[in-house]
Amino acid sequence: xxxxxxxxxxxxxxxxxxxxxxxxxxxxxxxxxxxxxxxxxxxxxxxxxxxxxxxxxxxxxxxxxxxxxxxxxxxxxxxxxxxxxxxxxxxxxxxxxxxxxxxxxxxxxxxxxxxxxxxxxxxxxxxxxxxxxxxxxxxxxxxxxxxxxxxxxxxxxxxxxxxxxxxxxxxxxxxxxxxxx
Numbered sequence: 001x002x003x004x005x006x007x008x009x010x011x012x013x014x015x016x017x018x019x020x021x022x023x024x025x026x027x028x029x030x031x032x033x034x035x036x037x038x039x040x041x042x043x044x045x046x047x048x049x050x051x052x053x054x055x056x057x058x059x060x061x062x063x064x065x066x067x068x069x070x071x072x073x074x075x076x077x078x079x080x081x082x083x084x085x086x087x088x089x090x091x092x093x094x095x096x097x098x099x100x101x102x103x104x105x106x107x108x109x110x111x112x113x114x115x116x117x118x119x120x121x122x123x124x125x126x127x128x129x130x131x132x133x134x135x136x137x138x139x140x141x142x143x144x145x146x147x148x149x150x151x152x153x154x155x156x157x158x159x160x161x162x163x164x165x166x167x168x169x170x171x172x173x174x175x176x177x178x179x180x181x
Contacts, residue, residue, distance in 0.1 A: 005154065008147055012065040015140065019061030022054050049123035053133040060140035063102070067147045072098060084163055092155040099148040106141035113138050 030051065033044040066072065074094065079087025117131035 005150060008064075008150055009068050011143075012068040012147060015143070016062045016065035019058045022061070023058045026051055026054050026058070046123070046126040049126045049128060053123060053128060053130055056137040057133055057140070060137035060144075064140065064144040064147045067098070067102070067144055067151060070151065085159075088155070088159045092152070092159050095148065095152045095155045099145065099152050102141065102148050103145040106138060106145050109134065109138040109141055 029044065029047050033047040037043045076087065076090075079090045113131055113134040116134055121130045122128060123130065
């Protein structure tokens with residue numbers, strides 16, 4: 001499991017880096033377009049087309065890294081109040097909810113992409129087909145669901161692992177270097 005987690009972490013890192021490069025290039029294009037419009041009355045044609053198709057890929061490329069790093073917003077009041085075992089149960093429940101949500105989102109992207117492909121939709125100015133971009137975004141979301149499934153498996157493993165007892169009143173999670181089984 002640790003090897004798989006490391007492979008996924010590295011993959012999501014590179015995937016998000018590709019997304020941020022795309023976002024950076026899109027920002028440069030938009031800035032140049034604005035400058036060309038303002039100073040020379042000569043816009044760069046197709047910037048909105050590029051933005052429309054690239055943005056879905058950029059956003060979808062960052063979701064797996066967010067999930068891998070567990071960067072989602074969490075509220076840990078109940079877990080802190082009721083102890084480490086309840087905290088683990090709540091963490092597992094939250095992971096399952098996120099898995100269901102991301103999986104449903106990826107699932108719904110499939111028919112949407114199919115409709116775009118079958119209709120032959122294109123961007124307005126550049127006449128680029130839209131379906132390849134949405135296909136890539138769909139694959140990235142499916143990968144995000146896989147990343148979250150690994151998170152759920154890790155949370156199950158954590159829930160089933162014993163808590164270390166420091167004294168009669170304190171139980172703590174195993175440290176990162178300790179194997180739960």
